[in-house]
Amino acid sequence: MSSQFKLMGERRFLPFFLTQFLGAFNDNLYKNALVVLITFQAARYTTLAPGVLVNLAAGLFILPFFLFSATSGQLADKFEKTRLIRFVKLFEIGVMALATVAFALDSLALLFSALFLMGLHSTIFGPVKYAVLPVYLREEELVGGNALVEAGTFIAILLGTIAGGVTIALPGGAAWLSAAVLAVAVAGYLTSRAIPAAPAADPTLRINWNPLTETWRNIGFTRGNRTVFLSILGISWFWFYGALFLSQFPGYAKDVLGGDEHAVTLLLALFSVGIGVGSLLCEKLSGKHVEIGLVPFGSIGLSVFAFDLWWVSPAASHAGEALPLAAVLADAVTWRALFDLVMIGVFGGFFIVPLYALVQSRSEPAHRSRIIAGNNILNAAFMVVAAGLGAGLLAAGFTIPQLILITAVLNAAVAVYIYTLVPEFLVRFIVWLLVHTVYRLRVKGVEHIPEEGPALLVANHVSFVDALVITAASRRPIRFVMDHHIFRWPILSFVFRSSRAIPIASAKEDAAMMERAFDEVARALAAGELVGIFPEGRITDDGELKPFRPGIRRIVERTPVPVVPLALRGLWGSSFSRKDGPAMSRPLRRGLFSRIELVGGTPFAPDAATPESLQAAIAGLRGEMR
Template sequence: MSGKPQSRLLTKQRFLPYFLTQALGAFNDNIYKNVLLILIAFAAPGTLPLDSDLVINLAAGLFILPFFLFSASAGVLSDKYDKAQIMRIVKMAEIVIMSLAAIAFISESYTALLVLLFLMGTQSAFFGPAKYALLPQHLRKEELVSGNALVETGTFLAILIGTLLAGVIANADNATTIAAISVVTFAIIGFLCSRWIPEAKPSNPDLVFKWQPVKQTRLTLGIARKDKTVFQCIMGISWFWFLGACYLTQFPNFAKLYLGGNAAAVSFLLTLFSIGIAVGSLLCDRLSGHRIEPGIVPLGSMGITVFGAGLMFTTPASMPETLSIIEFITHPELFGVFVSLTLLGVSGGIFIVPLYAMMQHRAQSHERAQIIAANNIWNAIFMVVSAISGIIFLSVLDLSIPLFFLFLSVLNFVVVLYIYTQAPDFFWRFLVWVVSHTMYRVKHKDLANIPTEGGVLIVSNHVSYMDALLLAGACPRPIRFLMDRDIYNLPLIRSFCKACKVIPIDATDRKSVMKAFVKVSKYLERGDVVCVFPEGQLTYDGEVAPFMRGIDLIIKRSPVPVVPVALQGLWGSYFSREGGRALLKIPKRFWSKVNIIVGSPIDSKQANSEILREEVLTLRGDNR
């Protein structure tokens, strides 16, 4: 995908009706929920069944409880039936619920409104698995990050606009009537949009559904743990929602007690945070080259730590008690808070989008919706924990909100370190991404020639010590490299090689060669991508040396497609042997322009060392 894939998706029927449906759902949820909470907070004495503070906390619990009770069942139904049809049924249910809510608003029946809030949470619990599991069916793999970026952008902007509009509605003279008309109208519009979503055929129609919520929840959580990468994505997403819930919950008191703001100031902080997430989501798509790139995740997590701590250190020591919204926005001492909060949101968007895309892509199609359901359950658990954390830190320990923000920043750093020790691929992909986006200006051509699945053997010319990193950053699939043992054993390289499952080889040791070839065959047979530099060493003159005969043996042992790749522009770089030994000379240039050109796959029966060398030479041309 080139050009502007995000805007192009918004012109496609396979995405636009879906996008509008999910955004309107989030929008209407927040109008209903926030109007209800504001009306409860300012209700006249005697009109509520319980104390207002207790009712507000009860409302939050009633909305999240269905995610524990019904997510697993929703996941099974979404795998068993057409996901688009499920979305339409859920949106029809929303019309019914909102019609009842309209009557409850007009009659000011708060007990009924609370019961209906539970039903809205139930509707959202059934909507979620179908919503996220449908994306991989309607989008190609290379569109998945763009699609998720737009979904997250639409969701957070819908939440923001819904929350702001709820405040306007609740403060109107005839608030209950306007609220009643609004929630029904937007529910109807959402249903009409859902009617245009193309069908998404059942991924597992033979799945047996039984109404056993507790048992099904255990089974669903177990399914999510089968694939380590998928479960790590779920934990990362849940951690994001933990942090988001912690920050959003504290915005009202943070603005009032530490920034001198009023209700409008809270809305302004929410706006900055939501716009930041939207920008980060779209930026992530650009930074990753519109593909699933786990190397972006550490960039977002580091930003969360840095800018989360920034909220603590930029909070003024003292502020006037009441500032108008104009004074609040223009106050010079608050500028640092605004910047930190916005960049915190940007970092969150960069962090979350690749995790959603990777979870959807890695999940088996026949159980994808159940994995999304497990993700929703874990999200709910982490959000409950966030509420408990806030109570302990701020009420039991009686510490300040800025100090709580610093605590979250430090905690995020510790959690991130743990995650990266458990999943080093995230860190190494980040290193690859940094190298390929800072030290070099890397451009790719015909990456689509690399098959999307099955074993693939890549052969490339060998110009510099950065070749493997650049190829790893370019290839949309993980690559296993065959590497000279001396380089493999270098102190700063060894840990990286182990994490990436590099295959060491000593060309002078027959046993080492045979052992390496056995490993290559094993990886290729199980469907991995393996890259070999058939020259056997870095070039001394920038030219492509004859390919060693070992490549013929690899091809003979493993009948998989062979893809020739040419590296252009690396000769003369600091990591090449031009002008002296690599790494032991004065750098002549920085941010070099590098091209990675991928040739058409060659059937193993037609491939040999001579043909492959000629293919690489042709692809490289005169640009060394």
């Protein structure tokens, strides 16, 4: 079993997972029941149109995210997180008790008040929900844990939405719903009692109760790390994209597919299942570490399948009386549209899970909750803009398929913009693609690469893509020292420049460049970075190790750091090696998915890291597999 499913059997994760699942379920159970009630029975309460009431309900639920996210982030950083979770769950019981009274009194004002308070409940829980995962999970479990949380959340949203609509429509539906929301709230509190303790990140923090100034301060925290901030913008964009799509489901089911309310439920179910599947696949595709290379992959799928959904939709247009679900599914074009919708969900999972994991892993622990609160504020803002854009375009005469096309184009433009600002995403995508198509990479001993602090990584040089293979196996960025000719190699030069590789030349070719390279290596190691070198000085032309050059000794004498030996196995004879002639003279010489390995060895102390000792260690790690 994958480790992400093993987490479901452990106390450090399961009670938390159940608590957040039940909270998301209850939010949507109550919210959708209220939406259905005011849609069909608005005249019982007010003269306002049902459409106005539905939009008012959506606004009331999301309003607390604007008003109280900043305060919630501070609370999550200041107090022990498990106590805060239990308080939130007790608060939920109180809110559901108020909803029960509201149903009994048939009071629309109290029903809306309870909805606002449930939004407040979710606002307070949000920063704790994501900030607590790095406390309970190891780094290699973070992607799997986030995948389970995201999959669980969307399934809870789906089940709660369906259950809310079904329950309120039953005879005596208000009474059944009151019992259900109270029972779920109590169950959520009981599961929260089993959540392990999670210490406060900053117990000395003084709470700023001014939501405006603290909101601006939280946005400032998100901007402290450029990659984290752009990841948060990516997450917010996903919620913009998702909100725009979800809001079109009723109209798409009715006007394009020609279906009834059951078709709407089917669209929501398929979209949620797609996101769940994509989220759960992330751990396997990422090798159990935060693989941001999946983010561009996800954004490509979000645009490609949205474009195809637009392409097929006009052919499926219907008018007149709504068709039963069986009649809708009898049309082959409908199946293609449904497949597109599932794949949009799947690629949405690929897009969102690594971004959440990246924000958690790279945020400063002392104010991680406030960064996540800032994320929630931006998410809410993007969703409001999405609602306004959708309503505005439809009012201007655009059709739902045209709105889908606009979303696909906007997504592509946003993706290009983000990856231009942070090339690391695109570099990791290229690396991820290499080791999941041309090669199938197996790693051993990479735990010897330190999680933090400087180190010199030393490897044998077999092919033009050695640096990319090592990069794929490392959880941390590596600055490689490489021959300036390879550094300028077409296509790969973009990857090397974006990863801040260090070009070097021999003293005979360019002595000044060589000195600049050694100076840059010293600066990188002094800054706590990983530096990778290929001490043979050239790619092997016979598969055997060449004598290691003395540059290793010069580096560690100037900056004493641990030296980690790495052996590449299986690359000799691949398209990028020099076996039987120049590299790439026979593309895909060994086909796709050929097995390669990277083996790490015990680090050498600086004074023991001689060229001879390192060459012997790497030869031993490599063995007979060249």
